[in-house]
Amino acid sequence: MTTFRTYLEIFLSHRVYIAIYLVMLSLVGVIIGLSAYSGTTGEFQVAPANVAVIDRDGSELSGALTRHVLQGNNQVEVADEKRAIQDAVARDQVSYLLVIPEGWGEGLLDAARRGTQAPNLETYVSYYSGMGRLLDIEVTGYADGLYGMAATLGGSAANVIAATDDAWEGSTQVSMVKQAAAPLPTSIAVAAEFASYPIFSSAMVCIAVLMSSVGRRPVRDRRLASPETARARNLALLGACVTIALVTWAWNFGLEVAVLGGSALAGSPVQLALVGAALLVYALVSASVGFLAGQLGVSENAANALANILGMVMSFLGGAWTGLSLLPDELLAVAHFTPAYWVTLVVEGAASMGEVSAATVLPLMGDLGVCALFGVTAVLVGLVLGRSRSRTQVA
């Protein structure tokens, strides 16, 4: 017990590590969660895009088209200069930039009268090309409407616009399908998935720092010379690791629930508990990996590097940062061999659970079990290695 307490004191004395890895990185996760869209409950709203319109025409028709495009989207002001357009598109400040060329309105009316092709509109699209395609449909749809009205009903530009706006009134209703269970807010799922990185790196770094100070030559010699058995010695260390993992988990998950999970606590407790369990298992796995690294005698620097690189690789491979649906199949096959994958699976599963029943919850529990196995393996290997290493060192 004394050994265990000393370990915890060592852990607590490294305040800067705790401040950077544990406190700040997990705060970031919560901030990301806060900035995530969280209005899936109730009604659906079409995804708004950042749109800019450069109207070189200035006619009535181009004004109507501009009004229509900006409706329901976020307007971004972009000056009609090459550099400004480059900035806007390269930095993804606008997803869709529409340029209405000079004489477009007049050209459209002319073309409609003669039944020929109307002048083209120019667009710049940033790399989210899906959004660009969506707005393309919207823009060409409305412009085709203007063309059609001019071709059939005719009249002045104002008449054409009035007729088109009249027909373009209203939009398709999209409602969310009622499901038995209240869904988990997206913000908490996003924050929980991001949390895989701070949890892994903070648990592993803290443990590695602890192990390296315990493993310093004079300290290690004194420890090994004591009448303590290898089992008791390793268990105390393991206990300290588990405590660090619990602290990491409690801080991360507690923060998420406190800031983002108010409604989920009452509305969907089972899903929230699943997310909590997933993060807890992941924290324990991280601690066991840290324990293994310490038993292997990895230096503080190397452990630090390992914590960051492994943490990032796992979070990326596990789809925690981009979503599992974006991972290509080959990588998904590899991802099965990382604990982060199983955690993301549980978080995503809990977030989209249609109803709470044994049939939906149990498979997720199974995934958690797989994840836990990674931790058990690491601990067992660590214990065996620690035993044989200390023997050779004594001998």
Added chain:
Amino acid sequence: MLASLRTSVLSLARDKALLVWALAFPVIMTFIFMGMFSGLQDAYTTVGSTLGVVRDESYTAAVGLDEMIQAISDPMSSDRICDVTYYESAMAAEVAANAGEVDAYLTVDSAGTPQLHATNASVSQNGRLPISFLAEVLDSYQHTRNAVEKVAATRPEILSTGEAIGAFTGDAVKTVRLTATKNPPSADARYYYALLAMATGMGATAAMESVRRLLPTAGPLGARQALAAVPRWRMLVGALLGAWICEFACLLVAVLFMWGVAGVSFGSDTPGVVVALAASSLMACAAGALCGTVTRMETGMVSGITCLLSLFTGLYGTSSQQLADAIEATAPALAHANPLWQTTNCFYALLYYDTPDAFLESVAALLVMALVFLALASFRMRRTSYDHL
């Protein structure tokens, strides 16, 4: 000075920490990114979803709706945005939606107005874009129908020829997609640049170790060096130069690897890339030297700080990129004060702009930061050396 330089290079090469951070780390992550982005580019362009359609009397009665649904679900067409499953009743469709078989289902009311029902699961997993697409397509169907009905009400005679409908659906207005930037915007360049910036920041540990070895507090070796008959600034400059050369070389290899193996685009200005790397690694070395003079600082803290700063370059996935964009939009000064942001911006400027001013600004910012760090480091270095002598 040469001797310090040599010692610095040798000890860094033996220590391996720098090799891990500035070379192995970007190479490993590049492999991961390569795997990930093979699907990412595709994922941004495909907006597909599975749509259930309730095929009842109202649906078949709605003019042109079935044709449109078939057009957007035709596997051969480039307009395909969904796969369609038909259901006999709204009840059956709802059951299928709750079971996760379809992302959304479509019903038509007695007035012929289509209505979309989306599932929470699909929105939380794939975002709002796929459903927004379906809604948009249905919108344009409905609007065109309104328009034709309006024409029919005012001038029924022109509807009989079919020309009226053709005027609305003939795709008379087209959009052409232009590129404003020197190279087309790419979603994955951002990840690679942020990764390079992180590797640069992590390289600061190398300079930190080199400088720390010179401190009188560093043990017998440090004490001997402090007493040596060589001006301190020479040792310092030598050690820093050594660290800088090592980090620069590692990063250069990493960039060559990204460019050669992963095919990451760095623009056409090769000397520019080299200058950007040199400036970034100089800044990192200067920062490392400053950290080295702080006795309580450990290498883990440097990497922790770098991890944190990397968040604001958008390394950690889509949500962190949104956060970084939001900060840049609301408080640009704060974003620009991040040295790692300046590093990524150098590469951005080379890739996207045809004028060099943005690139030069970022390089200048990096050099100013390096000078400030160096000045602070040398100030602190003087104090520690006199204190202990």
